[in-house]
Amino acid sequence: MKTKNVVNWLRIGVLAIVLSFTSCQKNENFEETPEAVNDQNQFIEKYFLNERVLVKKQDDGTYSLQGTDVRLFEDQLTNLAIPVANTEAPNTKISAKLGLGGTVRKWTNNTVVYVVEGLSQSVRNELQKSMDEWSSKTNVRFKKRTNESNYVTISSNGDSCNCGVATLGMNGSRGFIRLGSATTAVVLIHEIGHTLGYIHEQNRSDRDNHVIIKYENIQDGAADQFYKSNSAILVTKDFDINSTMMYGSYTFSKNRQPTITDLNGNVLPRRQAAISALDIKGTNKVYPSDDGGTPTTNPCKGIAEWVKGKRYSVGDKVTYRGSLYERDFTRWNRIAECKNTPTNTDICNGVTEYSGNKNYASGDKVTYNGYLYTLGTNGYWSSNGRCGS
Structure with a gap:
């Protein structure tokens, strides 16, 4: 079954710098295993960010999106279309089971926490080079894990290729980047982009104003990867051919033609092995600077009140009913109360991480994806703000 709308992460204000790397390309020295080409019967139809997509379940329980290097978790997919608007008021209440179907989450505090397992020294060197590329030009930071509950595991996939796959966005302790033994910074910079929450540039709704898709040259079964999202809401104004998230000219070519x-x-x-000017601009919008203010200042100072009907993008901040909110890929996150914040406090100190196997009572507090929640008498969790505030 063909999918006419690949991904609508942009619908909710996601950055329009989108990344991709693929195999055996005439002008590119990296690879991607095109699973979608081999057996279309293994793909099933799901919805991702209100768009119908084809996914294939992997042995590790994740799903490959359209046969690409993007991996999604089951709770990021839904069986039915669930509209996600970026004009709704902040709403901090979540149902009794913490977790939102179809969500993509950005990293809290602009920091990607990571663990490295089993990589050769050469790949580790390329990894450091890739992290330096992002951190030297954007507000994104990287930190080796100590005891953080949200982190990404970077490890080998066992293949001797210049290739990789990555989960999308922050996923608690489940996120991963898996790399071949010959993986270079060209691929790694791209896979980090997926970890930050970005998908592929050629799926933008305005792509036909900038590029031509040569369907006659695409491998059988791979055309789904080149469909566009017609309802996408763009954050960066211009389509970016130079984005690290952009397909190459020979991606999935069946005849050595572009x-x-x-x-x-x-x-x-x-x-x-670099991010583009628009990659930088878009990332700094999604992951805005934390302005260097001291903990004693009012976090809401200078932040405008939420406006009904206005479209907001990832990274935008508003005040609403006495609290500060920041826009994530699929929702508003409550950051803090609009009042002076005591120095050296963390509202999550001493609070345990949410467990889906535990029964909670009204008034219980948990941490989840970098935020503090309290269970109300109505069976809904309410956000109390971001950990560290």
């Missing part, structure tokens, strides 16, 4: 060209029929620039 699958993507510019409007003049020319192949796209060769991928570099």
